[in-house]
Amino acid sequence: MTMTSPATSAALTKAAPPRQGAFLDRTETMGAIALAVLIFVILPLALDPFRLNLFGKYLTYAFVAVGLVLCWGAGGILSLGQGVFFGLGGYALAMFLKLEASSPENTAIQSTPGIPDFMDWNQITELPFWWQPFHSLTFSILAVIAVPAFFAFVIGTAMFRRRVGGVYFSIITQAIAAILTILIIGQQGFTGGVNGITDLRTMKGWDIRSDEAKTILYFVNGGLLFACLALAQFVRRSKLGRILIAMRDREDRVRFSGYDVASFKIFVFCLGAAFAAIGGAMFTVQVGFMSPSFVGIVPSIEMVIFCAVGGRNSILGAVWGTLLVNWAKTLFSEAFPELWQLGLGALFIAVVLIFPDGLAGLWKTHVNPRIERLFPRRTTPTVPAE
Amino acid sequence: MSYENPNAVLMVEDLTVSFDGFKAVDGLNFYVAPNECRVIIGPNGAGKTTVLDLICGRTKATGGSVNFKGHELLKMREDQIVHAGVGRKFQNPSVYEDLTVFENLEISYPKGYSVFGALAFRRDQQVHDRIEEIAEIIFLKDALGEKAAFLSHGQKQWLEIGMLLIQDPELLMLDEPVAGMSVAERVKTAELLNRIIADRSVIVIEHDMKFVEDIATRVTVLHQGKLLAEGSMAHVQADPKVIEVYLGH
Ligand SMILES: Nc1ncnc2c1ncn2[C@@H]1O[C@H](COP(=O)(O)OP(=O)(O)O)[C@@H](O)[C@H]1O
Ligand SMILES: [Mg+2]
Numbered sequence: 001m002t003m004t005s006p007a008t009s010a011a012l013t014k015a016a017p018p019r020q021g022a023f024l025d026r027t028e029t030m031g032a033i034a035l036a037v038l039i040f041v042i043l044p045l046a047l048d049p050f051r052l053n054l055f056g057k058y059l060t061y062a063f064v065a066v067g068l069v070l071c072w073g074a075g076g077i078l079s080l081g082q083g084v085f086f087g088l089g090g091y092a093l094a095m096f097l098k099l100e101a102s103s104p105e106n107t108a109i110q111s112t113p114g115i116p117d118f119m120d121w122n123q124i125t126e127l128p129f130w131w132q133p134f135h136s137l138t139f140s141i142l143a144v145i146a147v148p149a150f151f152a153f154v155i156g157t158a159m160f161r162r163r164v165g166g167v168y169f170s171i172i173t174q175a176i177a178a179i180l181t182i183l184i185i186g187q188q189g190f191t192g193g194v195n196g197i198t199d200l201r202t203m204k205g206w207d208i209r210s211d212e213a214k215t216i217l218y219f220v221n222g223g224l225l226f227a228c229l230a231l232a233q234f235v236r237r238s239k240l241g242r243i244l245i246a247m248r249d250r251e252d253r254v255r256f257s258g259y260d261v262a263s264f265k266i267f268v269f270c271l272g273a274a275f276a277a278i279g280g281a282m283f284t285v286q287v288g289f290m291s292p293s294f295v296g297i298v299p300s301i302e303m304v305i306f307c308a309v310g311g312r313n314s315i316l317g318a319v320w321g322t323l324l325v326n327w328a329k330t331l332f333s334e335a336f337p338e339l340w341q342l343g344l345g346a347l348f349i350a351v352v353l354i355f356p357d358g359l360a361g362l363w364k365t366h367v368n369p370r371i372e373r374l375f376p377r378r379t380t381p382t383v384p385a386e
Numbered sequence: 387m388s389y390e391n392p393n394a395v396l397m398v399e400d401l402t403v404s405f406d407g408f409k410a411v412d413g414l415n416f417y418v419a420p421n422e423c424r425v426i427i428g429p430n431g432a433g434k435t436t437v438l439d440l441i442c443g444r445t446k447a448t449g450g451s452v453n454f455k456g457h458e459l460l461k462m463r464e465d466q467i468v469h470a471g472v473g474r475k476f477q478n479p480s481v482y483e484d485l486t487v488f489e490n491l492e493i494s495y496p497k498g499y500s501v502f503g504a505l506a507f508r509r510d511q512q513v514h515d516r517i518e519e520i521a522e523i524i525f526l527k528d529a530l531g532e533k534a535a536f537l538s539h540g541q542k543q544w545l546e547i548g549m550l551l552i553q554d555p556e557l558l559m560l561d562e563p564v565a566g567m568s569v570a571e572r573v574k575t576a577e578l579l580n581r582i583i584a585d586r587s588v589i590v591i592e593h594d595m596k597f598v599e600d601i602a603t604r605v606t607v608l609h610q611g612k613l614l615a616e617g618s619m620a621h622v623q624a625d626p627k628v629i630e631v632y633l634g635h
Contacts, residue, residue: 239505253476253482254493256444256474257553
């Protein structure tokens with residue numbers, strides 16, 4: 001009969017019973033091991049504390065990129081304002097650290113001792129009420145996640161409940177990033193203005209500026225990144241992960257499968273915001289300041305580029321992409337500072353047009369088949385050479 | 387109206403929608419009884435698809451009411467209408483191309499509809515058994531691991547029917563389920579539909595008159611968004627107005 005299409009006959013031969021597979025497949029396991037070896041062994045051994053701290057900074061952007069894989073790669077929601085959440089998370093921790101650095105003894109020469117220096121410079125004589133809770137580390141750490149996630153919830157609810165999506169959503173998130181930057185710069189008495197919150201020193205008495213502290217923070221950062229990767233992988237493998245993919249392709253149909261599409265979008269947007277916020281907080285504590293230059297449109301778009309270069313459908317790819325682009329940025333922008341922006345733009349266009357799945361896609365189509373041939377199925381996964 | 391039925395599962399009254407002044411559906415009334423198979427026929431552009439769009443919440447009505455088992459559907463969101471027990475198959479097969487047949491059916495499995503429900507959802511034996519049972523009915527048991535994008539047109543139609551079946555809706559709405567199918571596929575589909583329309587109310591839009599005669603309890607004829615005739619197939623076919631606008635050519 002004419003009934004059997006090529007698809008069916010192919011399926012007959014390969015139709016594997018679709019059991020829920022392992023947490024990571026073979027390629028993912030190899031990628032995860034390689035990344036762990038790079039982050040926890042190779043970089044710490046190969047780099048001096050200054051360079052290691054630099055890579056620690058790059059890795060804070062990877063949190064944002066991983067969140068974008070969920071929002072954009074899986075869910076089709078392209079936020080061009082992730083810097084907002086990176087910044088809010090970063091500022092929440094910076095406020096705590098700044099208050100600790102502004103003890104009355106440290107600030108005795110100010111006209112009002114005991115408040116952050118930039119407030120004193122702006123003739124503010126009393127700590128604003130909304131700064132008060134940031135004396136508590138516990139509150140500040142909760143705020144790192146809760147404030148950006150709540151903000152994302154408000155934005156997400158306002159937009160997705162009204163079924164604003166696609167390009168409109170992207171533009172609005174960009175506008176929000178611009179507005180927040182302007183707000184922070186304009187309110188310098190409360191926010192430190194364009195310089196941001198600087199001169200952060202200790203966390204509960206522990207000097208975060210020492211080489212030793214920076215090395216420890218680098219490992220904490222790596223650990224948190226892997227925790228976020230594990231959470232992202234859990235989400236991707238759940239039915240929610242498949243609903244996101246279904247939504248990206250046929251949002252309308254998903255409603256008629258009985259799902260409230262908006263609540264899924266809001267969830268994944270909040271999750272992406274929370275990841276970005278953790279990255280922001282880790283940036284603050286590792287680099288020692290937070291400023292509006294990480295909140296606005298340009299950093300937000302850069303973070304999308306990191307994700308796109310790595311591969312917007314691969315959480316590990318997003319981390320590799322972030323590391324690679326930033327490493328290249330450091331190399332090139334030292335040599336040709338003006339060309340870098342152009343190069344980054346060109347890279348983005350090339351990735352979108354020629355390699356839509358980024359590095360992860362290239363790996364999957366070109367490198368992985370070779371590895372599979374070298375090490376056929378049943379051998380234990382080997383770490384690819386760096 | 388003449389066919390008003392107080393026990394009706396679905397009561398559509400004065401349903402109207404206007405697109406920039408053009409009334410695609412205009413003051414429509416009809417009632418679907420429990421276990422009835424209602425077929426809607428009418429020339430292209432008569433508003434048949436739009437009627438289903440209005441019932442399932444895809445298009446917002448301008449006026450009227452759609453009452454399903456006491457729920458006013460016009461005030462509900464699409465997913466709430468699904469939960470109330472209304473399932474809809476679209477005219478063009480709409481399945482999730484990037485997912486496998488198994489995953490398509492799994493998404494339609496009526497459990498874990500909330501965000502956290504979906505996160506906690508597990509593929510237990512019950513889910514597996516049910517998906518395999520449905521896949522068998524829709525002739526796709528051997529293609530469960532196949533990406534939906536690689537299915538033939540007819541197979542996609544079956545998959546979408548399967549996605550509805552697994553939801554087990556009380557009211558099933560099918561928009562031209564055999565359109566674009568080969569003759570052999572049509573025969574199989576007719577057999578499939580005859581199986582699944584038992585024990586529930588069904589609204590089918592169909593052009594194939596032989597097929598309509600086979601399955602219809604009652605037929606509603608639409609013309610320019612209005613009800614032209616309603617009754618048994620024989621009754622409708624004998625109606626001069628119907629012959630003029632629809633069957634005549
Ligand atoms: N969303 C819409 N906006 C404007 N016009 C529409 C819309 N949906 C349907 N129509 C119009 O309503 C009429 C009925 O369409 P439809 O219900 O698809 O007809 P049928 O399914 O009976 O062939 C057509 O003239 C169509 O162009
Ligand atoms: Mg139609």
